[in-house]
Amino acid sequence: MSDPRFSRREFLGLIGSATFVAGCSKDRGEIVPFTKRPEGAKPGVADFYASTFQEGLCAYGVLVKTREGRPIHVQGNDRHPAFKSKTSPAAIADIMGLYDPDRLKHPLMDGHPADWSAVESKLVSSLKDQSVLLVTGALLSPARRALIMDLKKVLPGLRHVSWEPALGDGQTAALQDCYGSARRPRLRLERAKVIVALEADLLSGGRTEEIGGFASNRTERSMNRLYAFEGSVSLTGANADVRVAWRPSRAAALGFALARELHQAGVPWPSGVDSSSLSDFSLEGLDSGLLRALVGDLKKSRNQAVVVAGPSLPPQAHAAAFLLNAMLGAEGHTVDASSSVAEPLSGSDAVAQALREAQEGKFGAAIFWQVNPAYSFPDAKLWKAAVAAIPLKVRIGLHEDETAQDCELVLPEHHWLESWNDFETAEDLLSLQQPAVGSLYETKQAEDILLDILRGLGGGAPIDYRHYLMARWQREVQPSGSLVPFESFWSAALHDGVCQRKAEAKPPRRLNGSAVNRWAQVAAQSERPQWELLLSPSANLFDGRYANNGWLQELPDPVTKLSWGNAVSMSPTDASRLSLEDGQVVRLSASGREVELPVVVQPGQAPGVLSAALGYGRRTGSIAQGVGANLFPLWNAAPVAVKDAGRREVLAFMQRHHTLEGRDVVRSLAWPKGRLAPRKDLASLYEPRKFPKHKWVMAVDLSLCVGCQACVLACQSENNIPTVGKERVLKGREMHWMRVDRYYEGSPENPRILMQPMLCQQCDDAPCENVCPVAATNHSDEGLNEMAYNRCVGTRYCQNNCPYKVRRFNFFEYTAQTPASARLAFNPEVTVRPRGVMEKCTFCVQRIQEAKQAAKVRGRPLQDGDIEPACAAACPARAIVFGDLKDSTSRVSKLTRSERGYRVLEELGVKPSVTYLADLRNPPQADAS
Amino acid sequence: MLEAFWQALRDPVVRVVCAATAVCVVLVVVFVGWFTQPDRLARGFAPTQPIPFSHRLHAGSLAIPCLHCHSGAEKSRAAGIPSVEECMGCHRVTKTDSPSIQKLAAVWKSGGVLAWKRVHSLPSHVFFDHRPHVLAGVACQTCHGPVQEMAVISQHMSLRMGNCLACHRDPRPALPAGSTIVRAPENCNACHR
Known part of the structure; x- marks a missing residue:
């Protein structure tokens, strides 16, 4: 080339780029600014809306993070007095419910799309002068309740049943009987020194407040003691200081026997309790030393102790727990009923009664809102007969689900992220729900549909539910005589998401002694069946309402680590007697109904006890359909028979090895004397790395972690992590950047269970970095093990060389498989990774960068606590602490120096940046008396 | 042979x-x-915009500061494009006889959208943040060129990593006199995550 304008290098470049440019369009897309920019909306800056997420009898205060108008992440509301910036895993994951591509997008009439006006005029004309059955879930909302009362005025034949199919009826019955009111007390575990859980899972993912309270007393300074008596293995049992495998049919007997022992130890009976009714209970099978310790602990702690019976137990067990709490004086201390409210919840009996009446032709119409009885009502025959006899069935819901298929009118409602509402979980605390996004489809808020009915039937009603809600708040919530204009009061309440108010002090509840005596007699007569089946709402899917959520289907069960399906857990003894092993299918039958599902042999399960999660086996939903088995048909059914069905199912376990093999990956100490072996300084051939400004590290306190996996979901939401499905989980190709490992230690009959959150350890001498042929992963000068996706060529050497197995590889183009609506949930601050690329935890580097810039904009240096990775922000136990090691006063620096601190696989010399604090357990001393 | x-x-x-x-x-x-493709291939990209907005007039002759319209640059990762309403702030009364302004006003009245053609585009794995650059005093023109002289906005610098790194390794020429900054971050996570 003689042309002086080109060098040889440029010529080569020109040819290369010309080839590419020829194939590339010059168009770089469009930028569409706001036409009218809403006040405060800044493209690129996240907005937070305070709202409320309801599940069953719990209303969680949340903050919804939105970007460019799209909700992308849900976290706890820091102004909520009970949840204190934490929330339930389901709330975090239900952002996928908003973007679910299966959502109903318009109303259906007789299975065909229809428009709202036609549907509603048909609805109003058919409801007029009819007796109507309205079945809803728990309302928890004073405005909703008021609306239904208003509806009753124009529709005198309205019968309202509120029903939570997966919550047991035992507690409500016992509360009614023993206290005369179904007000559910709040458990104040932060005040409890001794906790006795009878088949009660206090620490499952949704129990955010209880986990927080429990964890606040699990440090060196103050340790509570948790006794768990349970037939199945729950997170409560996994975290207990003493776990006893105990059949649920004997839980009531245990409670009453404990009360007797406590009385013999000098604690007086509450008035009205007759000790003669408590004489027959035996404590056969309970170690006498343990009994002494337990009674001693209870007696010593008195009102700092609490006994809790689980929702799956019958009323007599709850009565026993009430009796024990009354003897201990727990009322007003650890059991706080001072401001609790009663949710008028009907049991499945009331639903069955209503359906029987419907079968007789008593109802002209039925509306099913928030409930899916075609799936969750146990008696399918009764349901079919009842719907056949009701002329007009209406389903108000998010999906065309099982019930919708039986209904003439299907009315799509707003998701909670598109809705207005208020919730009352205590008399002194209201929380508000506000839309974080406009409605995505042609849906309506369910309350607006009811208001339309109200208006159509001649009742007066404001133009929409928001105004209904505001009018009610102006009337009843704003303190009368307040000088603040209502608009300011309302916007302050919306901003905070919660509104605290003064409640009248109620006289303490009084335990009705004779009711307790009656229940004790019931307990004395209860038999011990051969098999006991414990059904509980799934830790992930609850009663099946989240079954179409891929995140929650893929999240493994916290104990069995089974994803994509449910199984019946069986004790190793029973399994070997019946020669069953993991994955073999059994047929459970009771009351003429049968369910087939695979077995999981569960170490620690009490012999004779079968347990399984509800919420699986849905018949509709592109994700939910056919995953697992529906156990609602066996709800409250007895006696249960078990038979080998002679086939196998493949189970997608996310953890395949369950013991530590004597290695000290998870360390556990007996409080208060236990100490870790002194650390040996390891020689290294590498120069120590230098970190000029920051050194990001993490500390995970295993004593606080209960294993609820809220962190896993928060990480998934924050970091655009795809789900891969059962088939690929079976190949070990799940994508979770963070997992919680669960280990069993000791005998399979009652092992100790240890939990350990595991994520990229951001090693200073990272073995993954050395083997990357293209330097796609390397170390930053702030201690982060960085991943440059655009450089990665997918050799997977790094994954093979990682001792912690935390690197994940995109075997497929998962984003292409993500439905368009679900892509709206992507966090725009994190790259969406393509096929062939390795990925892993980044310590939420996007949050680090954002915090740095925000500090810069404010003109101040970074402070401890400015940066919170998604996992740490979500952890209800506050077990995860993140920060700068260069700041010697930061919380994480102090924890890193803790005597309990150790690093996993430190002997490899990789210098991990995550310090684990050894688990503390507080078992009673052998000589306790 | x-x-x-x-x-x-x-x-x-x-x-x-x-x-x-x-x-x-x-x-x-x-x-x-x-x-190794030369910068000049990426330079000069100047698509026809839906409205022939002139930076030479607004930023040059009228000397409206950049941040007046691109206010996001100090507060957000994205500098942003002003909303139609912000344009109408002046153009309700200014130059209302121009057909382009009438087009703008029609969009504003109807609540429609005004889709500008993107000129500066970064791959999706690059997370450039305007804030630290603006706060450090780097002039907009350092990367965007003499915008105040452009009747039609065009790309001045190829936004390839080499150009970013060159400045991050020695940012002094781009910084105002007296700035204490001598180096900008060069680790991957500074821009990729």
Whole structure:
């Protein structure tokens, strides 16, 4: 080339780029600014809306993070007095419910799309002068309740049943009987020194407040003691200081026997309790030393102790727990009923009664809102007969689900992220729900549909539910005589998401002694069946309402680590007697109904006890359909028979090895004397790395972690992590950047269970970095093990060389498989990774960068606590602490120096940046008396 | 000599080797070319915009500060494009007889959208943040060129990593006098995550 304008290098470049440019369009897309920019909306800056997420009898205060108008992440509301910036895993994951591509997008009439006006005029004309059955879930909302009362005025034949199919009826019955009111007390575990859980899972993912309270007393300074008596293995049992495998049919007997022992130890009976009714209970099978310790602990702690019976137990067990709490004086201390409210919840009996009446032709119409009885009502025959006899069935819901298929009118409602509402979980605390996004489809808020009915039937009603809600708040919530204009009061309440108010002090509840005596007699007569089946709402899917959520289907069960399906857990003894092993299918039958599902042999399960999660086996939903088995048909059914069905199912376990093999990956100490072996300084051939400004590290306190996996979901939401499905989980190709490992230690009959959150350890001498042929992963000068996706060529050497197995590889183009609506949930601050690329935890580097810039904009240096990775922000136990090691006063620096601190696989010399604090357990001393 | 070559080419192994060599050569050329492509190929990209907005008039003659319209640059990762309403802040009264302004007003009244053509575009794995650059005092023109002289906005600098790194390694020429900054971050996570 003689042309002086080109060098040889440029010529080569020109040819290369010309080839590419020829194939590339010059168009770089469009930028569409706001036409009218809403006040405060800044493209690129996240907005937070305070709202409320309801599940069953719990209303969680949340903050919804939105970007460019799209909700992308849900976290706890820091102004909520009970949840204190934490929330339930389901709330975090239900952002996928908003973007679910299966959502109903318009109303259906007789299975065909229809428009709202036609549907509603048909609805109003058919409801007029009819007796109507309205079945809803728990309302928890004073405005909703008021609306239904208003509806009753124009529709005198309205019968309202509120029903939570997966919550047991035992507690409500016992509360009614023993206290005369179904007000559910709040458990104040932060005040409890001794906790006795009878088949009660206090620490499952949704129990955010209880986990927080429990964890606040699990440090060196103050340790509570948790006794768990349970037939199945729950997170409560996994975290207990003493776990006893105990059949649920004997839980009531245990409670009453404990009360007797406590009385013999000098604690007086509450008035009205007759000790003669408590004489027959035996404590056969309970170690006498343990009994002494337990009674001693209870007696010593008195009102700092609490006994809790689980929702799956019958009323007599709850009565026993009430009796024990009354003897201990727990009322007003650890059991706080001072401001609790009663949710008028009907049991499945009331639903069955209503359906029987419907079968007789008593109802002209039925509306099913928030409930899916075609799936969750146990008696399918009764349901079919009842719907056949009701002329007009209406389903108000998010999906065309099982019930919708039986209904003439299907009315799509707003998701909670598109809705207005208020919730009352205590008399002194209201929380508000506000839309974080406009409605995505042609849906309506369910309350607006009811208001339309109200208006159509001649009742007066404001133009929409928001105004209904505001009018009610102006009337009843704003303190009368307040000088603040209502608009300011309302916007302050919306901003905070919660509104605290003064409640009248109620006289303490009084335990009705004779009711307790009656229940004790019931307990004395209860038999011990051969098999006991414990059904509980799934830790992930609850009663099946989240079954179409891929995140929650893929999240493994916290104990069995089974994803994509449910199984019946069986004790190793029973399994070997019946020669069953993991994955073999059994047929459970009771009351003429049968369910087939695979077995999981569960170490620690009490012999004779079968347990399984509800919420699986849905018949509709592109994700939910056919995953697992529906156990609602066996709800409250007895006696249960078990038979080998002679086939196998493949189970997608996310953890395949369950013991530590004597290695000290998870360390556990007996409080208060236990100490870790002194650390040996390891020689290294590498120069120590230098970190000029920051050194990001993490500390995970295993004593606080209960294993609820809220962190896993928060990480998934924050970091655009795809789900891969059962088939690929079976190949070990799940994508979770963070997992919680669960280990069993000791005998399979009652092992100790240890939990350990595991994520990229951001090693200073990272073995993954050395083997990357293209330097796609390397170390930053702030201690982060960085991943440059655009450089990665997918050799997977790094994954093979990682001792912690935390690197994940995109075997497929998962984003292409993500439905368009679900892509709206992507966090725009994190790259969406393509096929062939390795990925892993980044310590939420996007949050680090954002915090740095925000500090810069404010003109101040970074402070401890400015940066919170998604996992740490979500952890209800506050077990995860993140920060700068260069700041010697930061919380994480102090924890890193803790005597309990150790690093996993430190002997490899990789210098991990995550310090684990050894688990503390507080078992009673052998000589306790 | 040539005949011998044709002779050898009858052997299928030789054919495959020759074909593979040819493909490799082309690949290497393309690959090397892509990574060494000169800046000037990316420069000068100036698509026709829906409204012939002139930066020379607004930023040059009228000397409206950049941040007046691109206010996001101090507060957000994205500098942002002003909303139609912000344009109408002046153009409700200014130059209302121009057909382009009438087009703008029509969009504003109807609540429709005004889709500008993107000029500066970064790959999705790059997370550029305007804030630290603006706060450090880097002039907008350092990367965007003499915008105040452009009647039609066009790309001035190729936004390739080499250009970013060159400045991050020695930012002093881009910084105002007296700035204490001597180096900007060069680790991957500074821009990729």
